[in-house]
Structures are given as C-alpha cells and as structure tokens.
Amino acid sequence: MRRLLPLALLAGLLAGCDAVRAAPQILGAGAAIVSGAGTVNPGVGVAIGLGVTAATDYALKYYGRSRQDSTQDAIAAAAGALPPGGQAPWEIRHTIPIGNERGVVHLVRDIDNPLAPCREIVFSVVDGETVDWFNANICRNGARWRWASAEPAVERWGALH
Numbered sequence: 001m002r003r004l005l006p007l008a009l010l011a012g013l014l015a016g017c018d019a020v021r022a023a024p025q026i027l028g029a030g031a032a033i034v035s036g037a038g039t040v041n042p043g044v045g046v047a048i049g050l051g052v053t054a055a056t057d058y059a060l061k062y063y064g065r066s067r068q069d070s071t072q073d074a075i076a077a078a079a080g081a082l083p084p085g086g087q088a089p090w091e092i093r094h095t096i097p098i099g100n101e102r103g104v105v106h107l108v109r110d111i112d113n114p115l116a117p118c119r120e121i122v123f124s125v126v127d128g129e130t131v132d133w134f135n136a137n138i139c140r141n142g143a144r145w146r147w148a149s150a151e152p153a154v155e156r157w158g159a160l161h
Contacts, residue, residue: 072147080145
C-alpha cells in the first residue's frame with residue numbers, strides 16, 4: 001500500500017489535475033484489491049478501499065484549500081496596504097512550486113460597515129500570456145486583511161477556484 005501513494009502522486013503530477021482528482025478512487029481500488037486478496041475476505045477489502053478513498057480525497061481537498069487560502073492571503077495583504085485608487089503587484093510562491101501565481105491588485109474603494117473595515121479590490125492573475133481579471137472583497141481581521149468574498153460557483157477562476 002505504501003508503494004501506491006508515491007506512484008499515484010507522481011502520476012497525478014505528470015498527468016495533470018484530472019488524474020489527481022481520480023487518485024482517491026485509484027488508491028482505494030488498489031487498497032481494496034490488495035487487502036481483499038491478503039485477507040481472503042472481500043468485505044475487509046471493500047472497507048479498507050473505502051477508507052483509503054475517503055482519506056485520500058480529504059487530504060487532496062485540504063491541500064487544495066490551503067493553497068487557495070495562501071493565494072487569497074497574498075492578494076489581500078498586498079491590497080490592505082494600498083490607499084484608495086492605489087495598485088500593487090502580488091505574487092505567491094508555494095512550497096511545491098506548481099501553481100505559483102502573480103498579478104496586480106487595485107484598491108477600488110473602502111467599504112464602510114460597522115463590523116469591520118472592508119475594501120473592494122480588482123486583481124489580475126497572469127497565466128503565461130493570458131491575463132484574467134477578477135473582483136473581490138477583503139476585510140480587516142485583527143491586524144491582517146483577509147478574503148471576504150464568497151467562492152464562485154463555477155470554474156471561472158482557474159487555479160483560484
């Protein structure tokens with residue numbers, strides 16, 4: 001079983017995001033086959049396969065959310081230091097250097113509200129030769145500016161969704 005995880009991760013890196021999305025099912029099926037054959041009990045194999053699938057799916061989603069949070073925090077930090085109408089570059093460098101992004105953030109306006117100071121921003125995401133623009137809201141949480149926009153319901157943000 002321990003040999004399957006590095007192989008699945010390597011296959012995911014080589015094949016792209018679609019293969020990574022299938023990794024939990026692939027690992028679960030492999031674990032079910034190996035454990036079912038090892039115990040000669042198909043019920044044990046199915047249970048172990050389902051457990052491996054659920055754990056792998058959770059781990060991949062957690063990792064994706066943490067990368068997304070880091071990107072959003074980088075944009076919010078760059079925008080939080082700006083005066084209204086200002087602009088600044090933003091960039092994120094992940095520990096695993098896949099999906100590093102950069103762009104420019106513009107502070108559109110301050111939003112008065114009694115709960116916390118908030119701001120409306122417009123930012124770009126540079127992907128090779130393509131530049132996409134998005135808007136979002138950030139709010140101060142203690143000393144930090146944090147992402148305050150709801151997540152989009154469609155896959156229009158590329159790596160930020």
